[in-house]
Amino acid sequence: xxxxxxxxxxxxxxxFRFNADEDYLPYYEDYAMDVTSEEVVLDILNRIKWDHxxxxxxxxxxxxxxxxxxxxxxxxRSTLACKESMTDMIELWGDEMTIEPLSIKRAVKDMIIDKGxxxxxxxxxxxxxxxxxxxxxxxxxxxxxxxxxxxDDADLCIQCGACHYACPVVEVNEEFMGPAAFAxxxxxxxxxxxxxxxxxxxxxxxxxxxxxxxxxxxxxxVCPKEVNPIEKIGKxxxxxxxxxxAESNVATRHxxxxxxxxxxxxxxxEGGLVLYSEMxxxxxxxxxxxxxxxxxKITPPWSITKSKNLDEIQKLxxxxxxxxx
Amino acid sequence: xxxxxxxxxxxxxxKQSTPEQMMSTMAVAEKLGIELxxxxxxxCCGASHLQDYDDFLSLVLNARNIAYAEKHGLTMVTICxxxxxxxxxxxxxxxxxxxxxxxxxxxxxEIGLEYKGTSKITHFLYAxxxxxxxxxxxxxVVTPLSQFNIAPFYGCHNIRPSELQNESxxxxxxxxxxxxxDDLIIACGGQNVDYDEKNKCxxxxxxxQAPKTAATLTGNAIAGAMDGNADWMVTPCPLCHLKLDTxxxxxxxxxxxxxxxxxxxxxxxxxxxxxxxxxxLGMKHHLTKVNFV
Numbered sequence: 001x002x003x004x005x006x007x008x009x010x011x012x013x014x015x016f017r018f019n020a021d022e023d024y025l026p027y028y029e030d031y032a033m034d035v036t037s038e039e040v041v042l043d044i045l046n047r048i049k050w051d052h053x054x055x056x057x058x059x060x061x062x063x064x065x066x067x068x069x070x071x072x073x074x075x076x077r078s079t080l081a082c083k084e085s086m087t088d089m090i091e092l093w094g095d096e097m098t099i100e101p102l103s104i105k106r107a108v109k110d111m112i113i114d115k116g117x118x119x120x121x122x123x124x125x126x127x128x129x130x131x132x133x134x135x136x137x138x139x140x141x142x143x144x145x146x147x148x149x150x151x152d153d154a155d156l157c158i159q160c161g162a163c164h165y166a167c168p169v170v171e172v173n174e175e176f177m178g179p180a181a182f183a184x185x186x187x188x189x190x191x192x193x194x195x196x197x198x199x200x201x202x203x204x205x206x207x208x209x210x211x212x213x214x215x216x217x218x219x220x221x222v223c224p225k226e227v228n229p230i231e232k233i234g235k236x237x238x239x240x241x242x243x244x245x246a247e248s249n250v251a252t253r254h255x256x257x258x259x260x261x262x263x264x265x266x267x268x269x270e271g272g273l274v275l276y277s278e279m280x281x282x283x284x285x286x287x288x289x290x291x292x293x294x295x296x297k298i299t300p301p302w303s304i305t306k307s308k309n310l311d312e313i314q315k316l317x318x319x320x321x322x323x324x325x
Numbered sequence: 326x327x328x329x330x331x332x333x334x335x336x337x338x339x340k341q342s343t344p345e346q347m348m349s350t351m352a353v354a355e356k357l358g359i360e361l362x363x364x365x366x367x368x369c370c371g372a373s374h375l376q377d378y379d380d381f382l383s384l385v386l387n388a389r390n391i392a393y394a395e396k397h398g399l400t401m402v403t404i405c406x407x408x409x410x411x412x413x414x415x416x417x418x419x420x421x422x423x424x425x426x427x428x429x430x431x432x433x434x435e436i437g438l439e440y441k442g443t444s445k446i447t448h449f450l451y452a453x454x455x456x457x458x459x460x461x462x463x464x465x466v467v468t469p470l471s472q473f474n475i476a477p478f479y480g481c482h483n484i485r486p487s488e489l490q491n492e493s494x495x496x497x498x499x500x501x502x503x504x505x506x507d508d509l510i511i512a513c514g515g516q517n518v519d520y521d522e523k524n525k526c527x528x529x530x531x532x533x534q535a536p537k538t539a540a541t542l543t544g545n546a547i548a549g550a551m552d553g554n555a556d557w558m559v560t561p562c563p564l565c566h567l568k569l570d571t572x573x574x575x576x577x578x579x580x581x582x583x584x585x586x587x588x589x590x591x592x593x594x595x596x597x598x599x600x601x602x603x604x605x606l607g608m609k610h611h612l613t614k615v616n617f618v
Contacts, residue, residue, distance in 0.1 A: 075501070076501075076521065077501045092499055092501060092502055093502065168525060168526050168528075168542055169531070169535070169538055172538055172541045172542065172545075173535070173537070173538050176538075206534065207535075211531075211534045211535070212531055212534060212535040212538055213530075213531065214526050214528055214529075214530050214531045214535075214538065214539065214542065215373050215481070215482075215530040215531075216481040216485065216525075216526035217481055217482070217485035217486050218481075218485065218526070220485065220486045221485045221486055221487060221500050234373075234376055234377055234380065237377035237378070238377065238378075238379070238380050241377075241378055241379065249534075250533050250534050251533070251534035254374055254533050254534060255374045255375065255377040255378040256378050257374075258369060258371055258372065258374050258375035258378065259375060259378060259379065259382065261369065262368050262369050262371075262375070262386065266367075266368040266369070267337045267340065267367075267368060267369050268337035268341075268369040268372070270337065270338070270341045270342055274533070277533050278533065287574075288571055288572070288574070288612075291571070291612055292342065292571060292612065295609070295610050295611065295612060296344060296609075296610050297341075297342045297343070297344065297571075297610055297612075298341070298342065299340070299341040299342075304341070305340065305365075307365070307366055307367060307368050308365040308366040309366045309436075312366075312389065312436040312438075313368045313386065313389070315435060315436055316382075316385050316386060316389065316432055316433075316435070316436065317382065317386075319432055319435060320379075320381055320382045320385040320386075320432045321379055321382050322379055322381050322382065323378050323379040323382075325378070
């Protein structure tokens with residue numbers, strides 16, 4: 001237990017208010033409150049409802065970071081209200097905080113959003129073990145500790161949606177499955193009991209698939225359970241190559257192109273990489289490439305300074321490659 | 326003061342599509358009395374795409390790069406956020422997993438190298454702030470940038486994931502409320518612009534496979550800086566620079582609004598303030614014209 005003295009500080013909360021049944025537009029209500037150092041964000045939501053406005057609406061249930069109901073945004077940052085200490089929030093943001101739902105465009109009433117898109121995408125990855133089950137098994141179907149370890153922290157997801165609504169790709173492309181769905185896909189792909197044949201291929205589809213990730217690490221940063229979804233996205237890519245299931249498209253060639261370039265030069269041949277990845281699609285890059293060339297920003301392959309001791313790099317590429325394409 | 330000396334991992338972009346970044350890095354280092362030993366043996370870091378193809382290979386190659394910095398007994402300094410992520414992530418994983426480190430070292434032994442974990446890895450921005458200090462920079466400014474509103478664009482891989490930030494930087498900053506680049510702008514005498522997109526993603530890593538998504542994120546970033554009344558933007562990452570400087574046409578189309586601002590590398594901004602020869606800062610290599618020098 002902490003022996004720190006409990007302190008109190010005045011904080012101004014600007015709180016998102018909206019009732020889809022009555023309001024044409026959302027608005028913000030200000031609440032100035034004395035916040036003690038022992039409170040969490042959920043305590044603030046409770047006090048707004050209990051002390052200020054009984055109609056204030058939000059989801060909450062377990063209060064122990066396990067049900068995933070109370071995720072909201074504080075100053076634009078996804079946070080699980082019951083786990084986030086106000087002391088940390090004050091340290092980060094000072095005494096002005098804006099409280100909003102996870103997704104403003106999906107707001108139904110105050111903090112409550114329509115999370116339908118999240119659940120649809122989650123369901124689409126078949127978040128369960130698919131197998132022909134013997135209805136009268138002779139023995140238990142156990143995982144070894146090593147096999148359980150392979151599932152990794154992906155099993156800790158509580159479907160709170162913090163990462164999904166922090167993902168900038170989900171924000172601009174509604175088709176994108178999002179980090180939570182991909183982490184769930186990994187969870188079951190990595191399970192040795194799973195016999196599903198299509199999940200890995202499905203989530204690697206171009207357009208809505210796992211390749212559209214921009215690698216911003218927002219999902220890893222906001223996850224209250226340290227699931228590290230972006231790492232699972234990388235593992236889904238790796239599985240595709242390890243199992244020899246990667247079909248040739250601009251995304252897979254872009255990944256493989258790095259190995260080709262490194263093998264040849266040690267460093268990257270930037271132009272060569274784009275050409276190898278895009279093939280005929282290179283045409284659309286020509287206008288910008290010409291401008292870049294005129295400004296001395298394109299190095300032709302013959303002018304690239306190769307890495308010193310290139311033979312070492314080539315030896316390592318040969319001995320350490322585990323993937324197939 | 327003892328002369329600062331680092332092993333410089335230039336990355337590939339500074340040597341190819343952003344030559345101005347390499348030039349300004351060297352110019353600023355000279356002004357600040359920093360000696361940079363270029364790691365000419367280094368390979369590409371994999372840019373988090375080789376990692377998608379073959380994770381183990383990318384660990385081995387990055388460990389080799391770090392091993393060369395260790396041979397010099399120097400801190401490795403990066404000038405690209407994505408190089409920083411991939412080298413620091415390699416260090417993080419190897420330093421915390423003896424079995425993995427042994428496996429990687431088995432491969433490195435084939436070429437007579439060993440990864441020990443003795444070199445710190447940090448981005449040039451943080452090396453300057455930690456080892457020289459903002460007060461000293463302030464003293465050294467000869468051309469304060471006081472007439473400019475400057476929008477900092479941090480770039481994801483310097484600030485997320487924060488566990489790497491904590492390991493490579495004396496005073497770790499929050500990925501949600503970063504201050505280092507703002508502080509540097511202020512030290513150079515400029516006005517820092519606060520805007521929502523400053524710590525958001527530029528879209529670079531999905532440019533080929535998801536061009537519309539990438540262009541929208543680029544457009545939103547420039548639009549945010551413009552709405553914040555910025556005269557120009559500044560970034561520590563050459564990949565963000567490429568998106569923000571060269572992709573304005575696609576970005577404007579994606580968000581349905583004409584957006585463009587001059588974008589300076591962190592080193593170019595510092596070079597201007599420290600009075601480096603402007604020709605040495607390479608402004609002529611920009612696509613979006615740097616119209617104020």
